[in-house]
Amino acid sequence: MRISQLQETLTQLGAKPVHIDRILRAWLKGRPLDAGPRKHAAAQTLPLTVRAALPELAQSLQNLATVVERHPDPDGSARLLVRLADGQHVESVQLPKAGVCVSTQVGCAVGCAFCMTGKSSLLRQLQSGEILAQVLCAANVKRVVFMGMGEPAHNLENVCEAIDALGIWGGIGHKNLVFSSVGDPRIFPRLLAGRVKPALALSLHSTHASLRRSLLPKAPDISPEALVDAGEAYARATGYPIQYQWTLLAGINDSEEELAGIERLLKGKYAMLNLIPYNENPGLAYQRPALHAIVAMTRRLNRAGILTRIRHSAGQEVEGGCGQLRSRSQVSY
């Protein structure tokens, strides 16, 4: 279900924009669809035709996403395996401090060399309602990152609908909505044109165009320099720094030369760099660098004036790196 379809259905039932706002706000806050201020009880404000349709609508929304496995992690996060109404599965992660990471596609067409999700190719797009339903699977959310399975740029209109809904009716601060992309040039004008402008995380992974191309084989062919230029323009337009993502792969993109390249590209930019130690996976040959080397890189970059943090993928203690729960679920469901 798309949110635009839901709005259209409600309009056909006789709902005015004020009624639709109220219903969407109630849904995204996890309340009954007819909830509202006591002095404006549904019986007084919602048209009868709309009220009569709400139970069936509530059931359809409830069926959009169901948590079938929950794997808590000592870091305070929990990795969720979520079943969609058609029986497909996606993963989302409940993050510490009231955050959630959601999937935007079943599978992914980018095929990043270090990612299990990329191995399954794209199976289907998630509709905006299914993206929002994952948010509702994690209680009291104040931050949503679109970094689960899938490339949000390849499902841009559904992701933008979900972002608008969370910012307008879900009450989530716009800078706490984080759109993540391998760097599709189409996203920059589209996100700037939206009513709700999210923060942006861009996958960099290498400062060498050829290595980056081999790590992200089906990503748009944009040079690291052009990507950072586009990111800088977006950061200046929105007032939020870009988060550059760098999955650390031992012997691949952790050289002194790469660090010098990062310094060259990001110095003076309105940006921060997240170094993400690779989450080792028996199905893939990559390894993460030693912890002391990661700490030394982080210090080196911070000293050079690049705001750098080490970010561990949430939920890695449960052997649930992105795509692993779902790939196991293909056997068990």
Ligand code: SF4
């Ligand atoms: S890392 Fe993200 S963009 Fe790359 S294949 Fe995996 S899900 Fe797709």
